[in-house]
Amino acid sequence: MSLTAKDVAEITRLLEESSFDELYLEMDGLKLSLRRGAAASLQPGATLVPPTAPPGPPATPSPSPPVLSPVAPAGAASAGAAPAAAAATPPTAPPADPNSVNVPAPLLGTFYRAPKPGAPPFVEIGAKVEADTIIGIIEVMKLMNTVRAGVRGVVTEILGRDGALVEYGETLMRVGKSD
Amino acid sequence: MQIRRILIANRGEIAARVIRTCRHLGIETVLAASEADRDSVPAGLANRTVCIGPPRPTDSYLKVGTLVQAALGVQADAIHPGYGFLSESPALARACEQQGITFIGPTATQIEAVGDKLRARAEAQAAGVPVVPGGAVESVDAAIALAGQIGTPVLVKAVGGGGGRGMKRVDRLEDLRHALELAASEAGAAFGDARVYLERFVTSGRHVEVQILGDGQGEVIHLGERDCSVQRRYQKVIEETPAPGLAEEFCAGLHAAAVRFARRLAYRGAGTVEFLVDVQRHQFYFLEMNARIQVEHPVTEAVTGVDLVAEQIAIAAGAGLRLAQSEVRRRGCAMECRVNAEDPSRDFQPSPGVVREVHWPAGPGVRVDTHIASGSRIPPFYDSLMAKIIVQGADRTSTLAKMQGVIGEARVSGVATNLAFHAAVLADPEFQAGGVDTGFLTRFLERNPLAPQAVVHG
Numbered sequence: 001m002s003l004t005a006k007d008v009a010e011i012t013r014l015l016e017e018s019s020f021d022e023l024y025l026e027m028d029g030l031k032l033s034l035r036r037g038a039a040a041s042l043q044p045g046a047t048l049v050p051p052t053a054p055p056g057p058p059a060t061p062s063p064s065p066p067v068l069s070p071v072a073p074a075g076a077a078s079a080g081a082a083p084a085a086a087a088a089t090p091p092t093a094p095p096a097d098p099n100s101v102n103v104p105a106p107l108l109g110t111f112y113r114a115p116k117p118g119a120p121p122f123v124e125i126g127a128k129v130e131a132d133t134i135i136g137i138i139e140v141m142k143l144m145n146t147v148r149a150g151v152r153g154v155v156t157e158i159l160g161r162d163g164a165l166v167e168y169g170e171t172l173m174r175v176g177k178s179d
Numbered sequence: 180m181q182i183r184r185i186l187i188a189n190r191g192e193i194a195a196r197v198i199r200t201c202r203h204l205g206i207e208t209v210l211a212a213s214e215a216d217r218d219s220v221p222a223g224l225a226n227r228t229v230c231i232g233p234p235r236p237t238d239s240y241l242k243v244g245t246l247v248q249a250a251l252g253v254q255a256d257a258i259h260p261g262y263g264f265l266s267e268s269p270a271l272a273r274a275c276e277q278q279g280i281t282f283i284g285p286t287a288t289q290i291e292a293v294g295d296k297l298r299a300r301a302e303a304q305a306a307g308v309p310v311v312p313g314g315a316v317e318s319v320d321a322a323i324a325l326a327g328q329i330g331t332p333v334l335v336k337a338v339g340g341g342g343g344r345g346m347k348r349v350d351r352l353e354d355l356r357h358a359l360e361l362a363a364s365e366a367g368a369a370f371g372d373a374r375v376y377l378e379r380f381v382t383s384g385r386h387v388e389v390q391i392l393g394d395g396q397g398e399v400i401h402l403g404e405r406d407c408s409v410q411r412r413y414q415k416v417i418e419e420t421p422a423p424g425l426a427e428e429f430c431a432g433l434h435a436a437a438v439r440f441a442r443r444l445a446y447r448g449a450g451t452v453e454f455l456v457d458v459q460r461h462q463f464y465f466l467e468m469n470a471r472i473q474v475e476h477p478v479t480e481a482v483t484g485v486d487l488v489a490e491q492i493a494i495a496a497g498a499g500l501r502l503a504q505s506e507v508r509r510r511g512c513a514m515e516c517r518v519n520a521e522d523p524s525r526d527f528q529p530s531p532g533v534v535r536e537v538h539w540p541a542g543p544g545v546r547v548d549t550h551i552a553s554g555s556r557i558p559p560f561y562d563s564l565m566a567k568i569i570v571q572g573a574d575r576t577s578t579l580a581k582m583q584g585v586i587g588e589a590r591v592s593g594v595a596t597n598l599a600f601h602a603a604v605l606a607d608p609e610f611q612a613g614g615v616d617t618g619f620l621t622r623f624l625e626r627n628p629l630a631p632q633a634v635v636h637g
Contacts, residue, residue: 108231108245110252141244141274165252167230168239169214 101151103173105166109138109145113162121162123173127155135173136160153177182257182281182496186211186250187225188271189261190240192564193472194221195550197259200488209253211246213239215558220550229253234560240264247274257281257495259488263562266471267294283495285447285470286395292444293468297338297376303465306443308436311455311464313378319356325377326355332380335362339370341467346413348380383616385456386410387422387463389437390479392490394499395447401434402479402487403509409604411527411620416597417604418475419514420482423575423613425456433463440468449476449491458616474517474567477548481513481571511571512578516586516605518549518566520557522595524629531559535593540585544571557594565596575613579605603627 105111113121113136123135129149136147149155153175160172184207187194194210198221201208210216210225215234222228229249232239239245241264250258258280260266269290275282284290293299300310312329316322326333326349335358337345345366349358359375367373390402406422407415422430437452451473453466476487485502493501520530534555539547549566551557557565570585572578583605589598604610607623 108229108252109248140248143244165229165249168232169230 097176099177100156100174101153101177102171103135103147103149103151103175105138105160105168105170105172106147107138107140107145108168109140109166111147111160111162111164111166111172112137112139113158113160123149123155123158125155125158129153129155129175138166147172149173149175151175151177180256180281180497182206182492184209184253184255184257185283185492186246186253186255186258187221187261188240188246188258189264189266190216190219190221190550190561192548192550192567193261193474194219195224196548197261197488198224200486200492203486204489204492206492209249209255211240211249213560215556215560220552220555227253234558236264236560243268243270243274246271247278247280250275250280251278255280257283257492259283259491260471262471262474267469269294281495283448283491285393285444285450289444289446290470293450293470294341295338295372296336296341296467297374299467300376300465302443303440306436306439308440308465309463311378311381311466313376315374315376316359319359322359322377323352323355326352329377329379332382334378334380335359335375336378337362337366337370337372338374338376339366339372341469344413345369345375381455381457381464383458383618384408385422385458385614385616386415386453386466387425387433387456388451388453388469388473389434390473390476390487391437391441391446391450391452392487392494392500393441393444393446393448393450394494395445396499397442397445398500399438399441399446400500400502400504400507401438402483402485402507404430404433405475405478406614407475408615408617409610409620410617411624415475415517416620417514417516417601417610418478419512419575419578420478421509421512422456425614429461429463436463436465440465446470448494449487474564475515477546477567477569478513478515481544481546481569482509482511483507484510511573512575513569513571514578514582515567515569516582516601517564517597518568518589518591518601519563519597520565520594521563521597523597523600525595527597529559529563530595531557531563532594533557534565534591536590537592538588538590539566540568540588542585544581545569545585546571551591565591565594579611600629 123129130152131150133149134146135149138145138147155173156176157174160166185201187197187208187210198208208225210222210228211231212222212228213232213234214230217228217230231245231249232242243265258275265271267290269287272282272284272287272290276287292302297315303310316325331352332348332350335347335349340346347358347362349355362375363373366375385408387404387406389404391399393399403420404422405418405420407418409417433454440452441450449472451469454463455466456463472487472491480487521527522530534551536553537551539549546569547566551565568585570578570581572581586598586601604623609615609619
């Protein structure tokens, strides 16, 4: 018995609709832990951990089995990949409805929602955006790259967490299209 | 310092190979993959995969800032660069040094020292290691004078080149001017360094290289040589150890020269010193040093039992050399065939696509390093290496026989491969006799025109 990417997506949806913040599921061979991010929206990623994994990081020469503990900082957006199943899951979940468009990260780096620490975010849920509206910044080695919405509409969901690593192509926001 | 988590800044079989050693050591791995490699075999082996960019290497695997940012973002202690891509990039090594990330490889300064081929030549001379007659040229007239001294044919080589890139053979002095100009402009475009130098073209040469490990403090050991003379357009096809037919004292001289060279640099990590063995003159010359793990390293691992990637990691972690020279023992012979997705009958044109079914050989003394399973994609953006098949045996005859059996066992459908070509080379009397020079494959192809190869579908 193993979890498919589809199963994880379904469990994620159930958690999203519930009033809980965290979910741990242990089955034969697999451990699934889901956690809501700091933002109100749920992270699309999940971490699959085999139950045999020792708790701490292993010592270098130890003959212990490979450790598949989460390597992402808690709540980071993307999937910690155990063999194949989770690795195949792209960090871009399908948009909730056909009128919604994913705004992908144009490059890997640290995502910032505001122009500087403490400043109000570029956009919030409900904000109207044009294709050239700045929705965030991605920092790569001190170089700040402006991220634009690329589409006209209303921000319906914000998935990229402020200060977190985002991968290339990872969904930062969803925008409901308006014509 | 302990290394707990390594960012793998590479793809393909070497990514899988490095991840496997990390798993054996209990070290976590994060694979930095392009969009094309997200669902690859190494992605399945790593603890986590982060997507660093679009498929084209310049947009992903060659982006220093992105890789360093990825390492910082996933809190990796170290970066393993594999081979190719940024493995010999002083910029990546330096960025790691600045960001407090351990670069699993030599220092940026050492990479620069060996990356500049003229400087490497000078270092070799200073270490008492013979170099091919030749040298730097300031002008076309100086070049013609030098070429007159060393005799034609000569090679015009780019200072920033290596591995066969940026080289031109000149047979007549009157062609030298044109070749120099062409080589300089090509080198400027390809390596960002237009400097070129001259070397005597050795007509009958063998490519023999020595694997070394250095602790970065001046202690260096060698793990024997590899003969990589079976080459096509400077691309190695079959490698083996020991080098067939070379006297023990001759090889000992090679080993000692490699160690002297690496000691002079206080080299850190795994590296390879390449030599040209002049068969006619029975001499060897320093060619270049590769400051990284090499494709053919498993040949050395097969006869020594040393996991070179594990030693790279140990050295990077500050553990130094974990074995003394006297503890390095080499048993029997080993041989490697590089299986590429290419069509030998169409001038070895790459054959990207989806691998339908694959069966790799197995058995005692057989190792297959690969990232290709049934259903794997071979993207058109990268090299066509599918697998390295390595066999080990008591002597060359039994090793060669084993390789022939093993190559016959391998099955790949969906893309063209050079498996049949390997079988033909292994059966060739000249190769079977051993000790071929780098001109062997050209001669082989002239006497064995290749029949068009049918791609097995289904």
